[in-house]
Amino acid sequence: MERDDLDWDEVPETGFVLVRGSARISDYRTLEKIAANFDKVDKVFSTKTGKQPGMGKQMKEMNTVIDTFFKDTIRVNITNAQRCEFVGPLARKHLREDIRDLIYKYSSAPPGEWVMLANIARVPDPDDSEEEAIIERLGEVGEGSVARQMGQAMGMLNPFQELLGSVSYPEVAVSPIAVYREVD
Numbered sequence: 001m002e003r004d005d006l007d008w009d010e011v012p013e014t015g016f017v018l019v020r021g022s023a024r025i026s027d028y029r030t031l032e033k034i035a036a037n038f039d040k041v042d043k044v045f046s047t048k049t050g051k052q053p054g055m056g057k058q059m060k061e062m063n064t065v066i067d068t069f070f071k072d073t074i075r076v077n078i079t080n081a082q083r084c085e086f087v088g089p090l091a092r093k094h095l096r097e098d099i100r101d102l103i104y105k106y107s108s109a110p111p112g113e114w115v116m117l118a119n120i121a122r123v124p125d126p127d128d129s130e131e132e133a134i135i136e137r138l139g140e141v142g143e144g145s146v147a148r149q150m151g152q153a154m155g156m157l158n159p160f161q162e163l164l165g166s167v168s169y170p171e172v173a174v175s176p177i178a179v180y181r182e183v184d
Helices: 028-036 038-045 055-070 099-106 130-138 146-165
Strands: 016-027 074-079 085-089 114-122 171-180
Touching: 016 028, 016 099, 016 171, 028 038, 028 055, 028 074, 028 099, 038 055, 074 114, 074 171, 085 114
Parallel strands: 085 171
Antiparallel strands: 016 074, 016 114, 074 085, 114 171
């Protein structure tokens, strides 16, 4: 389906879409390294960001979240004119160039219109709340065998994984097939 004006209500549950809009690339491996070494990097550049109270602690906490939930992930996000966001993972092994080289050349928010051919994986329901699901599951861990408690704990942690490692409204999860710029 190719529609430059694809609105949230028109996104199909499955199938292929050709989306045009602004792009953003997130390389979590690099972000993790920056967060892990924030104090050292801050000293090298003699910036004042590290001097803000709690900034070093926030970077360490961010490093923990990235390490736990994102690790080696690269995500591409294309937002069309109707502000519908299509987000999908990029596999490093399928890139012709290293992601750092791509970000160096184009930036993590490359200017201009980009195009993504993608297979729709999941369209979240606007009425679903991931936060509410987590709160509900927190109360479910109770008594029983160790195996049962481990199963309940896993059931409780899975929503955290989904909350931080998946899309939620107004994003659409996709499997990108190609991301490119058209040249006239």
